Amino acid sequence: MTEQQTRIPSLDDPEVLVQTPATIYDTVPPLAPRTEREAEFYTLADGEMFVNLGPQHPSTHGVLRVVLKIDGERIVDLDPVLGYLHRGVEKICENGDWHHAISNCDPLEYVASLHSEALPVLAAEKLLDLEVPRRAEYIRVLAWELNRISSHALFIGWLALDLGGLTPILYGFIERDEIVEMLAALTGQKLLFNYLRIGGVNGDLNHDFLSRLGDWMSRAGKHIDEQATLMNENEIFVNRTKGLGRIDRETALRLAMSGPPLRATGVPYDVRRAHPYSVYPELEFEVPTRNDGDSYARYLLHIEEIKQSLRIIDQTLEQMPDGPVMAKLPRLLRIPPGRAFIALESPRGQYAAYAISDGSDQPFRFRIHDPSFFNLQAVGLLTPGHLVADIMAIMASLDPIMGGIDK
Amino acid sequence: MLPAEARGDTIETIIRPGSVPAVMRMLRDEQDLRYEVLADVCGVDTGQTMQVVYHLWSPLASDWLRVIADGLSRDDPRVPSITFLWPGAEWAEREAYDMFGITFEGHRDLRRIYMPPDYLAFPLRKDFFLADDASRAPGQGIRHMELPEQPAESRVRPVLRGSPGSGAVLAADGGRLQVATAAAAEASPEPSRALEPRETGASDSPGGSAS
Numbered sequence: 001m002t003e004q005q006t007r008i009p010s011l012d013d014p015e016v017l018v019q020t021p022a023t024i025y026d027t028v029p030p031l032a033p034r035t036e037r038e039a040e041f042y043t044l045a046d047g048e049m050f051v052n053l054g055p056q057h058p059s060t061h062g063v064l065r066v067v068l069k070i071d072g073e074r075i076v077d078l079d080p081v082l083g084y085l086h087r088g089v090e091k092i093c094e095n096g097d098w099h100h101a102i103s104n105c106d107p108l109e110y111v112a113s114l115h116s117e118a119l120p121v122l123a124a125e126k127l128l129d130l131e132v133p134r135r136a137e138y139i140r141v142l143a144w145e146l147n148r149i150s151s152h153a154l155f156i157g158w159l160a161l162d163l164g165g166l167t168p169i170l171y172g173f174i175e176r177d178e179i180v181e182m183l184a185a186l187t188g189q190k191l192l193f194n195y196l197r198i199g200g201v202n203g204d205l206n207h208d209f210l211s212r213l214g215d216w217m218s219r220a221g222k223h224i225d226e227q228a229t230l231m232n233e234n235e236i237f238v239n240r241t242k243g244l245g246r247i248d249r250e251t252a253l254r255l256a257m258s259g260p261p262l263r264a265t266g267v268p269y270d271v272r273r274a275h276p277y278s279v280y281p282e283l284e285f286e287v288p289t290r291n292d293g294d295s296y297a298r299y300l301l302h303i304e305e306i307k308q309s310l311r312i313i314d315q316t317l318e319q320m321p322d323g324p325v326m327a328k329l330p331r332l333l334r335i336p337p338g339r340a341f342i343a344l345e346s347p348r349g350q351y352a353a354y355a356i357s358d359g360s361d362q363p364f365r366f367r368i369h370d371p372s373f374f375n376l377q378a379v380g381l382l383t384p385g386h387l388v389a390d391i392m393a394i395m396a397s398l399d400p401i402m403g404g405i406d407k
Numbered sequence: 408m409l410p411a412e413a414r415g416d417t418i419e420t421i422i423r424p425g426s427v428p429a430v431m432r433m434l435r436d437e438q439d440l441r442y443e444v445l446a447d448v449c450g451v452d453t454g455q456t457m458q459v460v461y462h463l464w465s466p467l468a469s470d471w472l473r474v475i476a477d478g479l480s481r482d483d484p485r486v487p488s489i490t491f492l493w494p495g496a497e498w499a500e501r502e503a504y505d506m507f508g509i510t511f512e513g514h515r516d517l518r519r520i521y522m523p524p525d526y527l528a529f530p531l532r533k534d535f536f537l538a539d540d541a542s543r544a545p546g547q548g549i550r551h552m553e554l555p556e557q558p559a560e561s562r563v564r565p566v567l568r569g570s571p572g573s574g575a576v577l578a579a580d581g582g583r584l585q586v587a588t589a590a591a592a593e594a595s596p597e598p599s600r601a602l603e604p605r606e607t608g609a610s611d612s613p614g615g616s617a618s
Contacts, residue, residue: 256496367449369446
């Protein structure tokens with residue numbers, strides 16, 4: 001593993017960068033192919049060519065590079081290249097203590113980071129067998145659902161933007177801005193909230209948050225309907241998304257997909273119901289599904305999920321109990337040895353973590369399962385045969401967030 | 408049936424690596440099991456062996472099923488791929504290969520997914536040290552799960568960030584990173600220049616004695 005090998009030119013090597021500046025964006029990797037699949041992909045047939053999509057393309061929602069093999073305007077095959085945002089979060093979590101893991105997991109899903117920062121919290125609570133105060137659980141659910149709505153509102157805008165429509169993202173940002181301001185009043189942060197704590201949350205509800213929330217809730221449903229009519233009846237949008245990127249139930253399950261892309265194929269797999277956590281068993285909501293499995297179905301599913309989230313928020317505000325928001329815990333937290341698997345339903349699907357504790361204050365292993373990572377794999381299956389322009393509509397409808405994919 | 412053991416609130420079963428395809432096929436396709444949702448695939452380095460851990464979900468079961476393929480050798484970890492059952496495991500297995508060096512037999516495209524293609528080390532293995540980790544748990548070497556008691560004299564000197572040749576830190580060589588093991592560092596004649604290491608006997612970091 002560690003023995004000295006002969007020097008291989010690397011994209012990271014500063015000398016190579018200086019000597020051959022023109023080749024760094026070559027589609028063909030500088031090394032000999034290591035697998036049959038790679039050799040097959042990087043061999044051109046008659047009339048085919050490579051095109052790099054990304055890494056800095058605005059429609060890839062982060063720093064994703066996709067090598068497209070195209071024949072004219074048709075995509076023959078594609079090879080996503082990941083790792084541009086790789087920070088080694090799992091390794092960093094192993095080297096900090098459990099409290100540090102919360103803020104390290106925050107930027108994974110930077111559009112809905114209350115969900116990704118819940119991973120170490122829920123894992124540690126499961127290993128500690130800790131009962132969280134009920135008020136804290138309700139505040140968590142309230143914050144999670146608000147964050148889900150802000151993420152979904154942005155998804156709808158992004159999807160339209162990637163198809164060339166500018167207006168919906170402005171409407172999407174209206175919702176998102178209001179929710180973000182609201183969450184900033186609650187947590188103190190606008191993007192990476194760092195609000196959840198092992199045993200509760202960092203701070204109770206305050207007047208600023210509640211007044212903003214009440215103000216927004218009085219018109220949220222109307223806003224969502226408005227945004228939906230803007231796109232549901234838009235002929236260009238419907239024509240470009242209907243029937244595009246269609247995936248069936250079996251394939252979606254075999255591809256280990258989750259979240260809206262899976263539920264758009266008719267599988268009612270939602271972790272909030274499939275394996276309930278927090279206080280979701282006490283709340284009434286439906287798991288909307290669709291049967292078409294195409295980009296349009298995914299879009300409609302997001303709208304329905306926003307409405308269900310509004311229902312949940314109403315209930316949490318009604319049923320919110322009084323009491324403390326933080327369990328009593330020792331300051332230097334030693335997590336008992338053991339293994340725990342926890343999962344939660346983020347806006348993009350099942351966010352999961354497999355944590356191993358060896359009894360110290362650091363996780364021994366902290367595996368992060370990101371839903372976008374698995375959902376994005378479907379691009380390789382969905383896009384061949386389509387036009388280059390359609391890859392945006394397909395990829396945006398899968399809603400990948402590269403912060404979590406690259407970890 | 409499988410020897411399953413309830414641990415916490417997750418059902419867990421430990422199998423041999425060779426039986427992974429048969430077990431997973433049975434779990435997925437048997438009508439009274441129907442573990443059709445592949446919740447996770449990941450590698451684990453316990454310090455002594457490598458594991459590949461699968462988490463499955465079934466509409467018929469009350470809980471996650473954890474299948475651990477245990478006993479992979481750390482020198483040459485090999486396990487059959489499950490991409491013929493779940494093609495979606497392809498990237499997860501590539502990630503486990505990238506981070507642990509686990510070879511998945513029958514995988515169509517087993518290459519690195521995050522790290523550059525010419526990278527040599529496997530970052531999530533326990534013998535891959537970050538400077539922070541090494542300075543936090545001095546002389547511990549691999550963090551074992553059972554935490555064996557080590558005599559004080561067998562410990563190597565504490566490793567400090569940036570001190571050349573002083574131990575298990577990442578040494579930059581020609582733009583590429585290499586892992587220098589503690590043993591290699593002890594053999595290195597070059598003395599530590601940057602900072603004088605503290606005495607090993609003194610418990611110098613809060614996590615050092617416990618981890």
